[in-house]
Structure formats: C-alpha cells, structure tokens
Amino acid sequence: DGGITQSPKYLFRKExxxxxxxxxxxxxxxxxxxxxxxxxxxxxxxxxxxxxNDFQKGDIAEGYSVSREKKESFPLTVTSAQKNPTAxxxxxxxxxxxxxxxxxxxxxxxxxx
Amino acid sequence: xxxVTQLDSHVSVSEGTPVLLRxxxxxxxxxxxxxxxxxxxKGLQLLLKYxxxxxxxxxxxxxxxxxxxxxxxxxxTKPSAHMSDAAEYFCVVxxxxxxxxxxxxxxxxxxQVTL
Numbered sequence: 001d002g003g004i005t006q007s008p009k010y011l012f013r014k015e016x017x018x019x020x021x022x023x024x025x026x027x028x029x030x031x032x033x034x035x036x037x038x039x040x041x042x043x044x045x046x047x048x049x050x051x052x053n054d055f056q057k058g059d060i061a062e063g064y065s066v067s068r069e070k071k072e073s074f075p076l077t078v079t080s081a082q083k084n085p086t087a088x089x090x091x092x093x094x095x096x097x098x099x100x101x102x103x104x105x106x107x108x109x110x111x112x113x
Numbered sequence: 114x115x116x117v118t119q120l121d122s123h124v125s126v127s128e129g130t131p132v133l134l135r136x137x138x139x140x141x142x143x144x145x146x147x148x149x150x151x152x153x154x155k156g157l158q159l160l161l162k163y164x165x166x167x168x169x170x171x172x173x174x175x176x177x178x179x180x181x182x183x184x185x186x187x188x189x190t191k192p193s194a195h196m197s198d199a200a201e202y203f204c205v206v207x208x209x210x211x212x213x214x215x216x217x218x219x220x221x222x223x224x225q226v227t228l
Contacts, residue, residue: 004156040122042203042218043157090156101147102216104156 003027006091006105012113013078013085021076021108023091029103030096032074036060037088037107046089049074050096078110086112115140117206119219127227132176132191134222136204139185146187147205148178151221157203163187174198199226 004025013019025032031050035043045058049068063082068074074093078085088109092102120135138144145164149157161172168180174197178189187204204219 006156009154040220042220044218045216088154092157101159101162104149104158106156107154109154 004091004093004103004105006089006108008108009106011108011110013110015112016080018077018079019085019110021078021089021091021110023074023076023105024072025074025091025093025103025105026072027093027103028071029093030071031094032068033092033094033102034058034064034066034074034076035090035092037090043090046076085110115142115144115206115215115217117204117217117219119202119204119222121222122220123223123225125225125227126194128196129193132189132194132198132224134189134202134204134224136187136189136219137185138187138204138206140206145207146178146180147207147216148172148176148187148189149203149205151201151203153200160189160202194224194226196226196228199224 007022033048034046037043044060046064047066049055055066055068065077088107090107091105094100094102116139118137147162148160150160151157160176161170163170163180171177176191178187180187201221201223203221206217207215
C-alpha cells in the first residue's frame, strides 16, 4: 500500500542530545514537510522540501535540521538547540500542483526526559 | 496573507444528533479549503476539500461542508453523529497558486460524542 511511514512512534530523549525522526514515502510525491503539533496550537511548519537536495525553512525552523538526499526520505533532526522539543511531530507529502492536499504519516511523539 | 479561525475549541453532541463545526477564513486569493480529522495519537486524514468547483462539498463518513464566500465560512456538518466521529478536526486554507507548503491550519475543534 502507498503511504507515509514515520518511525519511531514514541521517542524519548535526554536533554542535550540530538535525535533524528524518520519519514519515508512511497507515493512518488515531490514535496515533503515536517510539522510540529502542540495542544491548542494546530500544526506549525518546521521545514519543507520540493525537490531532492533542496529544502526551505518553515515558520519554526530554529533548533531543527533536515536533509533530502532521496525523493522518498526526509529525516528531521531535533538538535539540543531546540529549547522545547517535547511535541507530536507529523511528516507529510504532496504532489506539486495548485489546490493539492497533503498526505500525513501517523506521527512521532517525542518526549524529553 | 491567509488565516483560518475555528470558532469552537470543543464541541459536544449526543450520538444521532447533527454535528456543526465552524470555520471562518481570510485569504487574499480565492482559496482552497480542506477539513482534516485526527484521531488520538494518529496522523491527519483528509475529510473533504473545496477547490472552486461546487460550493457544497461531500466528504467521507457522511461529512459535508459548504463554501460561503459572502460569509467567508466553510463550516463542516454531518446529519447524525456516530461515536466513531469523536476526534479533532482541523480546517485548513491555502492559496490556489500555492503548494501544500502554503497550508495554514486552524487550531482545531475537538468533537466529543456522548451516548
């Protein structure tokens, strides 16, 4: 089945550590996105990529980094510079066309302990 | 610039009664609008979308929404709620020339369905 796979589902990190969240899609979509979700705040865009080896900052990129070495993969690294990393992280993908919707993975819940 | 306001953070209905989740938008362009549903600790699933075709849009699971330009609204309705409808719902707006990177999300409405 085509879709977006995020792993792991739950992740615990100690303060001061970097951690990488995985996102893979087999939908042949050009664009991929990372969102952060906090209670009562909706979804906020962290980074997005529309083509391999290129990506742009979203609204809340500070403390995060990404790479796009393959069309299918868009991993997100939460660095120690992110002051409040505990959140639910959602990866999405889409085709590049007007009015298109995004397709979402099942999310990764990151908790700093 | 674009924005979306979900007028209720929490809605509670009895099973079998109608559902109304309200959404108002602001956009400099003729917008595309979406409703997504999210069950606890899950990703978002598209319920329906409006892209300048028919103003009454039918989606999955019996949901529908009506685009009203004069009221800048895109309210989500369902005639009869089911227990499985309990979830969080997001209204989303995007400009017609944008890619999904231009999606703007509302803050969500949590729907509770009681017996």
